[in-house]
Amino acid sequence: MAETGHKHPNYMAIFWYLAILTVVEIAVIYMPLAKFTIGVLLCALAVTKAALVAMYFMHLRFEARTLGWIAVTPLAIATLLVFVLLPDGFAVLKKTDTTQQPAAAAPAKH
Amino acid sequence: MATATVHSAIEPAETPLTPESWGKLGMWVFLAGDAVGFGALLAGYGAMRATSGDWPNPYAVLGINLTAIMTFLLICSSVTMVKALEWLSKGDRTRAVQYLFFTALGGAIFVSLQAYEWTHLIHRGLHINQNPWGATLFGTSFFLVTGFHGLHVTGGVIYLVSMIRYVANRPDPAASYNAVEITGLYWHFVDLVWIMVFTFMYLL
Numbered sequence: 555m556a557e558t559g560h561k562h563p564n565y566m567a568i569f570w571y572l573a574i575l576t577v578v579e580i581a582v583i584y585m586p587l588a589k590f591t592i593g594v595l596l597c598a599l600a601v602t603k604a605a606l607v608a609m610y611f612m613h614l615r616f617e618a619r620t621l622g623w624i625a626v627t628p629l630a631i632a633t634l635l636v637f638v639l640l641p642d643g644f645a646v647l648k649k650t651d652t653t654q655q656p657a658a659a660a661p662a663k664h
Numbered sequence: 665m666a667t668a669t670v671h672s673a674i675e676p677a678e679t680p681l682t683p684e685s686w687g688k689l690g691m692w693v694f695l696a697g698d699a700v701g702f703g704a705l706l707a708g709y710g711a712m713r714a715t716s717g718d719w720p721n722p723y724a725v726l727g728i729n730l731t732a733i734m735t736f737l738l739i740c741s742s743v744t745m746v747k748a749l750e751w752l753s754k755g756d757r758t759r760a761v762q763y764l765f766f767t768a769l770g771g772a773i774f775v776s777l778q779a780y781e782w783t784h785l786i787h788r789g790l791h792i793n794q795n796p797w798g799a800t801l802f803g804t805s806f807f808l809v810t811g812f813h814g815l816h817v818t819g820g821v822i823y824l825v826s827m828i829r830y831v832a833n834r835p836d837p838a839a840s841y842n843a844v845e846i847t848g849l850y851w852h853f854v855d856l857v858w859i860m861v862f863t864f865m866y867l868l
Contacts, residue, residue, distance in 0.1 A: 562750045569743045576735055583723060583867050600863035604856050611742050611852040618681045621692055628696050632703025639711035646715040
């Protein structure tokens with residue numbers, strides 16, 4: 555029987571990578587590191603796992619490059635959206651931050 | 665060759681992006697749109713979390729043991745999905761149907777575990793408008809995002825079950841290859857989104 559479609563990569567290898575990366579992710583949150591470092595590590599691990607799924611399980615690696623551009627567009631839009639939401643976030647923080655405002659306005663009250 | 669003729673009869677003009685079928689390109693474009701939906705939900709989650717002072721520590725409150733098992737289950741079901749496609753490409757329809765069934769089963773167990781997790785959390789007082797551990801928006805975003813993903817998994821299980829019938833009804837394995845590949849794209853996408861949801865809503 556002739557093979558249909560493109561080549562099939564070693565799926566079990568990808569499975570083990572994903573499983574190991576998941577264990578690493580869970581280990582990272584219990585590491586005695588700064589919160590920011592943990593956040594960066596977790597984001598990097600998640601993006602790596604997502605890339606493995608897209609490249610090998612979804613065969614993006616073997617497709618036309620333009621299809622890859624279609625696939626990463628949402629990532630760019632979502633990243634932009636975070637920056638769009640930041641000013642709103644800071645505005646809310648400024649309004650609700652009870653520790654800083656009274657201190658600046660009337661330090662004697664403390 | 666026979667398949668190629670059938671395909672060209674249905675789809676006379678082929679797309680340079682996905683020469684196999686227009687359906688595949690259609691699924692990619694749909695998934696890109698769906699990804700923007702999830703991206704917006706997660707970005708909104710981030711914004712709400714960053715601006716709430718009393719946001720609880722997710723993994724301490726939600727517990728990640730069950731969720732880690734659910735993550736592992738979804739990864740396994742992604743593997744059975746690619747295996748189904750691989751068997752189909754080798755011309756073994758029976759094995760392909762078997763692996764499609766395992767994939768659907770994995771999805772069904774995932775949704776069941778999520779229902780169990782939700783019930784448990786609701787009993788502990790976490791509601792869409794109520795959170796005993798701090799910011800109310802934590803409950804809102806948790807149920808909204810995991811619910812949106814859970815609906816995708818439920819839809820995926822229905823999709824997979826219908827594909828089992830689709831493959832079973834076509835004696836030529838090559839005739840269903842393309843449709844199963846498109847189903848796979850959807851299923852892996854659901855897995856990919858869960859990787860993001862698990863990281864941002866449970867671990868971070």
